[in-house]
Amino acid sequence: VESILRPARAAPTCLVVPMRTKRRFSVPNWNAEESIKGREKRLRASMMVSPEEHMERTFYLACTADIFDPYVPPEGDARLTSLSKDGLKQKMEKLRQTAASRLALRKVKNHDPNFSTKTFPEKAQEIFTEAHNSLANFNKQKLHSLVTERCYSEMVRGNRYKTIRWSFIESLEPPRVVHVRCHSMVNEDNLYGQVTVRMHTRQTLAIYDRFGRLMYGGEQVPKDVLEYVVFERHLVNVYGTWRMHGKIVPAWAPPKDPIIK
């Protein structure tokens, strides 16, 4: 409707502002510093997601790595036997009565009802002699069944190119159980029992090096040896056997002979 106050003039109803809508090419900035997180995010966005393959390699612990709570042999053990038998017997009983040994013994008997401190030392001595004989003959399979892995590595180290001759002459004293301990690895239920047996024996040892020259000891030289041998068994395993685990060398032991060169 035309009027004086509103002349009919061409007036734009809306303001037209020219805008660029066409997408223009711009150089992408590849030099921009990307943080580690930003990069990870970008890569994760473009990567294919696959279910993770679990690379599992199970292994079985057949023996412990060390002797737990090592037995501390009393000083002058070998020298007192001939003098005061009664004193030693008392000490023996005291040791047997120590709480920890008794507890451990009870635990061991739970898992292995045939175990007894009276019959075990003989078996222990048999295992000991057989193990040393198979070491002298390099019978690896038998040695592995008689001796734990930790002891095996200690026994065999450096012996590959040497000849060892060992013989057991006699036992000067009957062996006896001195120390019992139970320990668990990884889980609380995984029990390993360690028993220390005191052996006083007479043995001969001769080691020859690669060229057949005598390196240590003599073949006809018997030596009296007082040893504290530790035997171990994986109690939880039904088919486990008692195997030699190591020896405890007391601090007051006499020094070894030097290697003959």
Added chain:
Amino acid sequence: LTSGRVFPLSCIHTSASLEKFGKWEKKNRIVYPPQLPGEPRRPAEIYHCRREIKYSKDKMWYLAKLIKGMSIDQALAQLEFSDKKGAKVIKEVLLEAQEMAVRKHNVEFKSNLHIAESLTGRGHYTKQIRYHGKGMFGIMKLSRCHYFVKLVEGPPPPPEPPKTGFDQAKEYVQQLRNRTITHSL
């Protein structure tokens, strides 16, 4: 039976083992039977070698021939002051062998060794292009060699006296006497 922790495959035992043991390395593995107490003490023998040395085997032979028969101290001294490139390598080999002898093979004195055998062998040869001017090229041969040494315990053996004229004459006369006349009485 309890199993251990989950281990990824990356820490499975992978050792860069020396792939091929040559005959010389295997000679260190023989074990002699124990000697009876009355026998003379067997001298220790140590075999050592180094493979694929970047040097020519003919040039290395001169150094090997120089060392043969010397005591180890004398050999090390001669190699230290030699100008050749192979001398440095052989010196390293000798020192390694000496240390091996003392540590593993039950040798008492490290100076009590002498060199019984020292040999060189041919290694793998590869070819390369050597660029000349004007687009010309030549084919270069990269030669490598092996070096073998055998150390024996004990003082070095005395050198053989040179052959005198008298010895040669004696041999000649003996040859004449050895002749036989066939089909004779």
